[in-house]
Amino acid sequence: xxxxxxxxxxxxxxxxxSLLPPTFAAEQTMGEAINKAGRQRMLTQRIVKSxxxxxxxxxxxxxxxxxxxxxxxxxxxxxxLKAFTNNDEVKQGLKKVDKLWVPVxxxxxxxxxxxxxxxxxxxxxxxxxxxxxxxxxxxxxSGTSKGHLVNISGRQRMLSQRMGNLYMLLSWGFNxxxxxxxxxxxxxxxxxxxxxxxxxxxxxxxxxxxxxxxSGFWKMFQLSNKLKQGEYVPDLVTRMLDKILKHxxxxxxxxxxxxxxx
Numbered sequence: 001x002x003x004x005x006x007x008x009x010x011x012x013x014x015x016x017x018s019l020l021p022p023t024f025a026a027e028q029t030m031g032e033a034i035n036k037a038g039r040q041r042m043l044t045q046r047i048v049k050s051x052x053x054x055x056x057x058x059x060x061x062x063x064x065x066x067x068x069x070x071x072x073x074x075x076x077x078x079x080x081l082k083a084f085t086n087n088d089e090v091k092q093g094l095k096k097v098d099k100l101w102v103p104v105x106x107x108x109x110x111x112x113x114x115x116x117x118x119x120x121x122x123x124x125x126x127x128x129x130x131x132x133x134x135x136x137x138x139x140x141x142s143g144t145s146k147g148h149l150v151n152i153s154g155r156q157r158m159l160s161q162r163m164g165n166l167y168m169l170l171s172w173g174f175n176x177x178x179x180x181x182x183x184x185x186x187x188x189x190x191x192x193x194x195x196x197x198x199x200x201x202x203x204x205x206x207x208x209x210x211x212x213x214x215s216g217f218w219k220m221f222q223l224s225n226k227l228k229q230g231e232y233v234p235d236l237v238t239r240m241l242d243k244i245l246k247h248x249x250x251x252x253x254x255x256x257x258x259x260x261x262x
Contacts, residue, residue, distance in 0.1 A: 038154025045161035052168035171232035
């Protein structure tokens with residue numbers, strides 16, 4: 001038996017499972033609908049990040065598995081959301097997501113080429129906006145503070161992968177000022193949202209402890225990110241951002257099962 005191969009397979013399984021909601025949050029509730037819809041936003045960014053990692057031969061096998069898992073999970077959750085909602089506005093929003101998903105999936109599962117990376121990000125940005133609108137519609141329908149917290153917490157997952165894909169594009173040699181601006185915006189928004197979540201009166205002791213761990217990882221990421229122009233450490237940065245993603249995914253699941261309150 002090839003034990004290295006077995007261990008690698010177990011590692012990929014653990015990563016895939018970590019992106020799923022906790023089993024106690026799996027019931028079909030509005031909180032879980034917002035959680036899943038919010039995770040769709042993250043997946044649009046993770047797909048681009050994984051694609052760029054493959055193109056730069058960064059953890060090639062793991063990045064390939066991440067990309068395939070992200071595509072599979074996006075389609076699974078899209079089907080779940082379609083079956084869940086009876087809201088006409090949400091249904092229309094999901095139709096738009098469905099349409100915009102087609103070109104993203106086609107590029108993501110095609111041959112990984114540098115010339116296709118920016119096209120993938122362009123299409124993923126369109127999909128991100130449409131997916132975000134679905135989250136906002138579901139939050140509005142919920143009408144609760146919990147819905148807002150699930151949205152904000154879930155968006156942190158997206159921002160972790162957004163920073164990752166922008167960093168990967170820059171490290172791949174795409175010298176685009178817009179990417180730098182978007183990266184700076186994403187880091188600022190993550191910091192602001194982390195402050196908001198930390199101060200939320202709805203937080204349980206478990207949520208507060210988890211947010212404290214994220215704050216520690218966030219500080220480490222900020223230190224690793226302070227590099228001179230053109231000096232990139234993509235492997236280190238993506239590992240740190242994936243840790244943040246895992247913990248924010250757990251926290252979003254915790255918010256999703258909080259008792260509803262106006």
